[in-house]
Structure formats: C-alpha cells, structure tokens
Amino acid sequence: MYQVGWDKQEIKIAPKGYAMFGYGQWSHRAYEQRTALYVRSFSIVDQQQSRLILCCLDLGCITHAMRSKTVARLREMLGAEFDENQLVLIATHTHSGPGGCAHEALYNMPTPGFVPEHVDAIVHAIVLSIQTAIENEQNTEIGLSTQHFENDTPVAWNRSIRAYNRNPEVIEHSEHETHLAINREMQLIGFYREQKLQSFISLFGVHATCLGNSLSAYDGDNKGYAASFSEQALIERGIENPVTIFAQATAGDVSPHFHGKDQLKIRNKIKGEQEYYYAQQNGRYQSDLALTGLQQPMQKVQGQIDAIFSYVDLSHIDVPPEFAHGKKDAKTSQPCHGVAFFAGTPVDGLGAPKPLIKGMQFLADQFKKQKLKSDAAHDFTAYQQLYASQGPKQILLEAGAKKILGQPIGFPPSILDPLIAEMNRQVRAGAIQQSPLVPSIVPLQIVRLGNLALVCCPGEFTTIAGQRVMETVKQQLIGKSLIDRVWLASYCNDYMGYVTTYEEYQQQAYEGGHTLFGQWTLAACQSKFKLFAEQLLLDKKYRDYDQSTRPKLIPLQELAKRTNHGNLKTAVSQGEAV
Template sequence: MYQVGWDKQQIKITPKGYAMFGYGQWSHRAYEQRTALFARSFSIVDQQHRLIICCLDLGCITHAIRSQTVARLTQILDSRFDENQLVLMATHTHSGPGGCGYEALYNMPTPGFVPEHLNAIVEALVQSIQNAIASEQDTEIFLGTQHFPEQTPVAWNRSIKAYNRNPEVQPRTEAETHLALNREMQLIGFYREQQLQSFISLFGVHATCLGNSLNAYDGDNKGYAAVFSEQALIEQGIQNPVTIFAQATAGDVSPHFHGKDQLKIRNKIKGEQEYQYAQQNGRYQSELALTALQSNIPKNLHKVEGKIDAVLSYVDLSNIEIPDEFAAGQKHAKTSQPCHGTAFFAGTPVDGLGAPKVLIKGMQFLADQFRKQKTKHSKAVDFAEYQQLYASQGPKQILLEAGTKKILGQPIGFPPSMLDPLIAEMNRQVKAGAIQQSPLVPSVVPLQIVRLGQLALICCPGEFTTIAGQRVVETVQQVFLNQSDIERVWLASYCNDYMGYVTTYEEYQQQAYEGGHTLFGQWTLAACQSKFKDLAKQLLLEKNKRHYDEMTRPQPIPENELAKRSNHGNLKTAVSQGEAV
C-alpha cells in the first residue's frame, strides 16, 4: 500500500496579447481565456521515498520552470525532497502561454521572456504539490493498457514517408496513417476502497486540434480529456479527483486527418468548430481511460507493488560520441551543436504551416550554396569544423546554427527586418545586446528514469516520434531483462525541459519537419539511447553504489541579458512595430 495524494491548481495568467507557445507564429496571440489551464500533481510515497509527478497545461516545460520549482521545493520540504524524484510534464497544448524560458529562440514571437508567466506557473505548480502532499492517504495503484479501436478518429501519423523508412515497421499507405502510430494508452489508476479516485494517462497525440488563427488560452484535447474525466468521477461521488492526460510518442502524431485532401479537410474545421473538434478528441481519450480503469478491476489491471526510485542526469547533447551499437555501422558518429533546417521553418503540412513556400525555396537554395562553399575549400579556416558539422547533421539543409548563433554562416541579426516581424524582433534583441552570452536553445538537458514498483517510466525532454520512442523503450527493456523485477517500461515525453524533436536515423534522412527540428543531428536518437541505457544500468544498482553525472546543469543565463529580453510593458511597442514591418 502506498500513501498517495493529488491536487490541481489553476495557472493564473491574464491574457494580455502575448503570443502563445507552440506554432511559433507572431500573430498567434492570446486576448481571451477559453478554458482554465491547470497544474496537476500527484505525490506517491512508499516507506522511504516520495515520487512527485506533475503535468501542466503548457506547450512545454522549460529549465526555468524546473529549476525555480526545484529551488522552491528544496526550501519548503528540505531533506524530504529529492529532485531526482520530481517529474514535470506538459500536455503540449499550443494554446498556452509563451515567454516561459530563459533561452532566447522559442520566446521570439512572445516577444521575449515574460517573468509574470513563469512566476504564475511555478506558483500553481508548487501549491498543487504542497496540497498533494498534504492529502496523502492509503491508496492502491494499478497499471492498465487499452488500445483505441482502429475506427476511432483520434490520431494520424503526419510524416508517413519518414515513418515508412524504418526497417521495423509495416509500411502504411496514405489511407492508413491512423495505423502508423502507437494506439495504446497506458494508465496508472489510483484506488481507495476499490473505487477509482484519480489516474494518469499516457498517449501520444499532438494537442493541435486548435489552429494558429485562434486567440484564446485553451487546454486543447488533453485539457478537455482531463476535465471530462474529473467531471465523470465527481458525478460518481469522488471528491477532488485529478486526472492527468500526458504525452507519450507524439512527435509524428497529429489529431488531424493526414492523407488525400488533408488540407482541404482541415480547412473545413474553423473557429468554433475547432473547439468542438478538440472536445471530441478529448472525449475519445477520456472515455477510453475510464472504460479501461473502471470495468476491469482487477481482471486486466496489474497491482503496483515495490519501491520508488529514480535517476536523473543532465547531458550535453551537442557533443556525444555514439557507441558502435547505436551507430548503424558508421565510425566516428557524433552529435553536434544544435541546428535548425529549412524543414523546421516550413512547418508541418496540416498542424501548422510555417514560412511561405517561395521563401522556403529561397532558404533551401542558399543553404545548399553555403554547404558547397564550406565543404569545397579545404584551406579555409573553418573547413574541418564544417566537415564535422555536416557529418553530424547529415542531409539537413542548415539555415540556423543555433549553437554558434549564425544564419547561413553570418551572425544572427543580419537578415533585413522587413522580411518578417520575427526577424525584426531577433534583430532588436541582437542590437540590444540581449543574446550575446545567452543560448538560443538548450543543449544541456535532463534525462530521467523513475521507478514505481514494477514500472519504469522513461522521462524524455523532447518530442519523440513513434518509432524513436519505441527504440528507446526497447533499449531500456534490454537492460532490465532478467536483471530486475521491472516488468513494464513506458515512455513519457515533454518532460523537464524542451529540446525540439527526436526522429530515428532513417526518418531523419527524409528531412520532413520533424527531422529539420531534430537539433543535434542524425545521431540524436542514438545519443539518447546510449545515455538512457547508462541510466537504466545505474537504476539497477543500490543508491550508494551508483556513479553517474549528477552535477552537470545548464549554465546560468546572464541576468542583464534576460532583463533586456523581458517585456515589461514593451509588448504593445514590439507588436505594433512588428505589425508595421
């Protein structure tokens, strides 16, 4: 028997016209609040250890959110808090607040860093954790799984050509994109007196039912699923139920149809219909979870027994040598500094189109010309550097070298502001000296595996595609095989920070949006597999015998630069300048 408590708190952010996080669109601004956004938390205690699992109605977790929460909890809970055993997840709604990270790039549309957003999120998160701890009671925990029937229109693979490149998959046609994903929902149910009280669901599908032309904060499909489930439990007499609908392998999975006439079909869902569509998708998820957890106890559910444990390590993904077993027969495989390809700027075909096609064609031409120039002249000072970069990044048409802060080899800030309001904002920040020492994106990110009895949960900080996630799970399962009583290995994504996408090596060669946004090159997944394998081995050892890096952390951001990127009352000026551009 475990002691378990739960709580949820509203994230109190007033919509003031800041851009939302997710689509990267300058015009996608929040002027209204359609649904409340919540921080939901569970505290699970065995005889010795406490595991805290939280999920927020946000696009992602940032290092700013995690580090501030850890600092607050260390202060409040003192020795009772172990940051290894804190999991922060995001639903990945694209209709949540932006400006919540210390790094510069993904905050450009907001524009800039918004301290009051970060403070409101941390406040709700810490309060929900404190309340969860205060409400701990004897609780039984059961694990279950349930598959969506093939005919339930809940999810489609949005990158089918890339998916079909994987040797282990059954190739799917354009008419079968709904089958090119993991249709299994994984569930952790919490019971008192044999009655379901609260639960956690893991299922990968983008929270992009709501498009980028709307102007309100909203929880999207995952938020609606949680609200519907909590309401259903309240109607059954459960007091203060909390249900988390978190993400699994959602990287290449869309809630919109992908196949013949996909754009035409998507464009018929507009305005109010988009909210109805999000609700319907959430209802599918809610109904599947409740059916699985309420009709099968204890027949198809597995009781959780055993200890709580966790390992967490920050790794620098920009400089990892890939062990032979993950290098597909290639020697000297390495990751590189983070780079964004032209496919990143093109966006996704249905969920969120990026820059206009003509601009993308121009970017592709310039990226190819730049590559030829850099790899032709062997006497050039930076020849060896670019040889290594292109070896790591493979076929990616690199536009932005986010690590060295260059666009086509030139320092950021050179493109004319008239091209785009986002470029105008970037130039403004460069001129203000706001990103000289600050990173554009994170490179040092947390990888975590937590143990709850016979379940191991791999917590990943990015958007893993279906097969990329499957390979990580298989890698970790191999470590536990015959070595422990861990029977199940599940994966949660959008955990603890945000590092863009992770595709398989084969998918990466396609250079669809997901490959263009796999920042550390074609060996990114291999690096994650290698590091998660190491972590899994450590989890098998007694705590006092473990040796792994627990000291590495991202470098602190210069406060003077952060202040220059913060928009204290500068929003109207920045937005109007951008719109006038």
C-alpha cells in the same frame, strides 16, 4: 500500499496579448481565456518514505526556468525530504498556452521576449499543487492497465508517413492508412481507495493541436478537455476532488487531424468555434478509453520508488557503434535548425510560403558547397564535422553558434518578417551575447514506481524513436529486476525540439529539420538511457553517473534586455509595422 495525494491548481495568467507557445507565429496571440489551464500533481510515497512527485501542466512545454525555480522552492519547503531526481514535470503540449517562459532566446521571439510573471505564476501553481497533494496523502492502491483505440476511432494520424515508412521494423502504410502508423496504445496508472477508482494518469501520444494558429484564447486543447471530462465523470460517481492527468507519450509525428487525400481541404473546413468542438471530441475519445479501461482488472503496483536524473550535453556526444549502425565516428553536434523546420508541418502548422522555402533551400545548399571546399573555407574542418553529424539537413540556423547561413544572427533585414525584427532588436540590445538560443544541456530521467519504469524525455519523440528508447531500457531492466513494464512520457522537464530515428531523419520532414543535434540524436539518447538503466539496477551507494552537469546560468542583464515587460503593445506594433 502507497501513501498518495493529488491536487490541481489553476495557472493564473491573464491573457494580455502575448504570443502563445507552439506554432511560432507572431500573430498567434492570447486575448481571452477559453478554459482554465491547470497544474495537476500527484505525490506518491512508498513504505521506505521515498517520494515521487509527478506534475502535469497545461502548457506547450516545460522549461529549465520553470524547473529550476520549482526545485529551489521545493527545497525550501520540504528540506531534506525533497529529492530532485524524483520530481517529474510534464507538459500536455497544448499550443494554446502562454509563451515567453524560457530563459533561452529562440522560442520566445514571437512572444516577444521573456515574460517573468508567466514563469512566476506557473511555479506558484506547481508548488501550491504539490504542497496540497502532500497534505492529502492517504493509503492508496495503484494499478496499471494498457488499452488500445479501435482502428476506426478518429483520434490520431501519422503526419510524416514517408519518414515513418523508412524504418526497417515497421509495416509500411499507404497515405490512406496513416491512422495505423502510430502507437494506438494508451497506458494507464490508476489510483484506488476502498476498491474505487479515485484518480488516474493516462499516457497517449497525440499532438494537442486541434486548435489552430488563427485562434486567440488560452485553452487546454484535447488533453485539457480529456482531463476535465474524466474528472467530471468521477465526480458524478461520488469521488471527491479527483485529478486526472492526460500526458503525452510518443507524439512527435502524431497529429489529431486527418492526414491523407484532401487533408488540407478537410482541415480547412474545421474553423473557429468548430475547432473547439473538434478538440472536445478528441478529448472525449481519450477520456472514454481511459475510464473504460480503468474499470477492468489491473496489474497491482508493488515495490519501491527510485529514479535516475541527469543533465546531458547533447551537442557533444560520441555515439557508441551499437546505436549508430556500427559507425565508429558518429557524433552529435551543436543544435541546428533545417529549412524543413521553417517549412512547418503539412496540416498542423504550415510554415513559410513555398517560394521562400525554395529560396532557403537554394541558399543552404550553396552555403554547404562553399564551406566544404577545403581550398576556400578557413573553417573547413569544423563544417566538415558539422555536416557529417547533421547529414542531409539543409542547415539554415546554427543555433549553437548563433549564425544564419554562416552570418551572425541579426543580419537579415527586419522588413522580411516581424520575428526577424524582434531578433534584430534583441541583438542590437545586446540581449543574446552569452545566452544560448536553445538548450543543449537537457535532463534525461528514468523513474521507478514499483514494477513500472517510466522513461521521461524532454523533447518530442516520434512513434518509432520512442519505441527504440523503450526497447533499449527494457533490455537492461526486464529480467534483471522486479520491473516488468517500461513506458515513456515526453515533454518532460525541459524542451529540446524533436527526436526522430536515423532513417526518419534522412527524409528531412519537419520533425527531422527540428531534430537539433543531428542524425545521431536518438542514438545518443539511447546510449545515455542504457547507462541510466544500468545504474538504476545498482544500490544507490554504488551508482556512478554524472550528477554535476547543469545548464549554465543565463546572464541576468541579458535576460532583462529580452524582457518586453510593460512594452508589449509597442513591441508588437513595431514588429507588425516592419
């Protein structure tokens, strides 16, 4: 028996015209609110008084700005009771939530800039939700269940089938079978009092992109609707204040839109108000499966709460050969965005026009040839190492070095695009001199809840990348401990782009172009998760892993210069005018 409490609080951010996070589109701005956005929290305490806090937010991602502020507030509130290792913050990855929430510069460009009141409102809702959940703790039984969507339930499709089919462990699927090239499993954690289902957590990977980038309202998308439907269903059964979380598992290459013959034509028929109906139907599929599955006999959760949490610098990892196909010099590198990143996804979010992409590809190829000529390039060795790590990626943006095709950011003419105009404005203002464009030091976490181990990942893991991580952790834990299930949650604690398998990466679809640290990114993650799983088997006093590394503090003066607070209308109009 555990002591468990739960609560949800609205994230109160008024839509004022800032761009939303997810599509990276300058024009994708919030002028209205379609549904409330929530923080949903669970506080779970075992018999040794060890507490796990798990929060899910209707946002595109978690950022270090959110987590670090939340940790500081919880330390003030709970004192010695609070263990940062045992705090999990998860995003539903709705693309219709507020932007401007990261201290790092790049993904805030469309907003434009950093919006401190957004972070303050989010942290306030998180802390209030956790505080209320703790106050409401009661004796609760916990059960685990696994359910599967029937093959004909139109809930999800693989949007990168050619990359998926490169994996040696998969059954190849044609472009007519993309709905089979995903993990159609939903994992469920149910909370029961007096043998009645009170609340639950669902894990299922599918992008929250039912709503496209032409809409202008905050909305929880499919995950938000699934939670709302489920909570209403429980209320109708007589349950008071139920909380249901619909979190993401391996969603990296999984779309809620049909992928196959005539995919764009089919997607383009869903416009405007129909997009909201489409999101609701997708949420209904998820809600119905969860509610049905939780009425069946479940495996009871018993045992202690524990966790391993560590920040890892993914830009500097020597990957062990066991995870790198036997290669002895496999390394990760500084974060780089490929041309495929700027091309976008085939249905969910198209990027730059094809002629522009062709031009980018040509320039990236020419730049690579130039830099790998030892007699011409003074930085030959550095670029040789970079391209060995990044493999076939056509590098356009060296986010770590803050260079575009070898030139410092800020050089492209502002007239090309409003996003470039905003980047140039920030460069001229001295707002990105010491600040990173994207995170390189990111949190990896394994949480133990009795016989369940939950692997918490900060990025967008593809279907098979996530499976490989779970297999790595299973090999360390199953049979060596009381843990008999290993599940994965993504979009946890920060955002680091995508993680594909090595084989998928070679395709250089959007997901590979956005796998920032190179073709060995997954292998690096596997090596670290193996280490942390080994540590989880040890008594806490014998554990030995990095607990001191942290992201560098962002210079406050630079953050202030990236903040368009009070100048939104001017910043947007200037961007649109160039």
